[in-house]
Amino acid sequence: MHVATFTRSTPDTAARVWVDANGNVTWGDVATVVNPWDEYSLEETIVQAKAGGGESTVIAIGSDLHNDALKHSMAMGVANALRVEEPTADMNDSLVWSALAAGAIRKIGAVDLVIFGKESVDLATDQHTYQLARRLGWTMLSYVSAILEADYPAGTIKVEKMLEQGKQVVSARLPAVISVMKGINEPRYPNFLGIRKAAKATIPVWTAADLGIELPRAATAILGFANPPERDQSSEIINAGDLEANTRALVDRLFEEKVL
């Protein structure tokens, strides 16, 4: 039994991120963190692998920028880590990305469950998740808020998942790809032993050739990045007198703005 998960390093959510004079995205020398949504998928990976008495592996696709996220994952308790890097590939394209990801899962072999976080806080498409599932031809269950049952020998899973309209309970066959929401668990903090073990680990790097796959052509191109237009910064603190006068003045303004 084997549970795999994907993660990436993202700039700290409090960091200022901007486009520099050369048109590149930068966040200065602020440190990266493990993608915050992945804390839940990493925790769930550890929990499920333990419950099923199996292995766990965390994978990052891309440059060694992502080693920090992999080390953090190992320090939390994921048993194995690996990175896929293909110098000739356009890593920004999700079809290329998912071909590499599917290749990695197939090479590991006998994976029962792949767990993703809801999305990455930097690119926030969550399309990586669905496109991997589609490439593998596996069941896809998105926005899982609880794993109610998982029977790995029988190859079945029952989850609660979120929709805009409410919650659904769904039964499905394994192998499956799932994405998990905040609230599914309480992510643990890495402990001293975990941090020491992760620091000593060497992370294998696989290329497309190692995976034995042919890369698809990139289907998209990023044309450029720009800083968003400045928000209209004019702010007015309403101070029209007493409580009633203030709230009446606010209501007047909102009618003038035509938002009511």
Place this chain on the structure above:
Amino acid sequence: MSVFVWIESFAGRAVTSSWEALGAARIIAEAQATDVTALVFGENASAIAAEAGQFGAANAIVCQDEYLREYRLESYAALLSELVATHGPSTVVAVANNRGRELLASAAVDCDSGLIAEAIELRFEDGRIIGKRPAYAGKVLMEMRANTATTFVTIRARAFPAAAPADSAAPALEMVNAIEAAEAVATEIDSFATEAGRVSLSDAAIIVSGGRGMANNPKAAPDGLRGDDAAIWKARDGYENTLRPLADVLGAAIGASRAAVDAGYISYDHQVGQTGKVVNPDLYIACGISGAIQHQAGMRGSKVIVAINKDPEAPIFKLARYGIVGDLYDIVPALTAALRQRLAD
């Protein structure tokens, strides 16, 4: 080379944000001098297709099979991919919500096509779509395009105006059958629970949001509740009896900060921000929220922001168009009363 738009339905009715996808599809069709084809699958599909016609879809492809009655990713994606292969649309558009995202991303793999996710703006070069989308929680914008014959596009909810009614003839209907691959459908829906009558955060035109300040409710907690339990009781009472009446007067949805969610004051589906929902309503009223950068990431796209906070130094006042400094437990009820009176006039 029509423009496909997926009209999502739920319990036999079109999901209202689908009309925004149709609005975007019409913009694309105009730029490419072609027309719009609505794709409607499932319960009541013919009637929904007729409705799409009233909003300007020239054609509709309809599948009423029992097999597609319930939305399931595998069976919906199989049919969508087949239709793209047989019809060769220039574009496939849907709203970037839970289902639209997974459906288009999956079909894009089947069709080897590029996907522009969460577009907030579209422009055209020689008829080709260039999509603008936020990245890094809206701190930067990026432009991208697909270089495949068909471009898949998901649009952010409330970023495009809903299609206006068009005085067009009834759409040309094409009835199709589901692609039955029983073994491919590995999921069974066991049950469904919904919060009826609540306005959904992502579609809401107005959001009233409460933060950690909700715990400073002057009402006394019941005897025996202490510490965190008392704070939870007070905050929950505040959401129900102070914020909810304001939301009801405005027809608004209720939002929250992560601090409020983490403290157990309100459930996670209300969280706005970087690790919650990204919203862009016309009006966002932040009550007892300091305005941390991760909260701003979820709501800075709102048209008008109002802040109610007792700390004049709170960062939210820098972002807000209007602010009132004071205790939300005084201001919110007064605001509710002033609105009730004004709306009754």
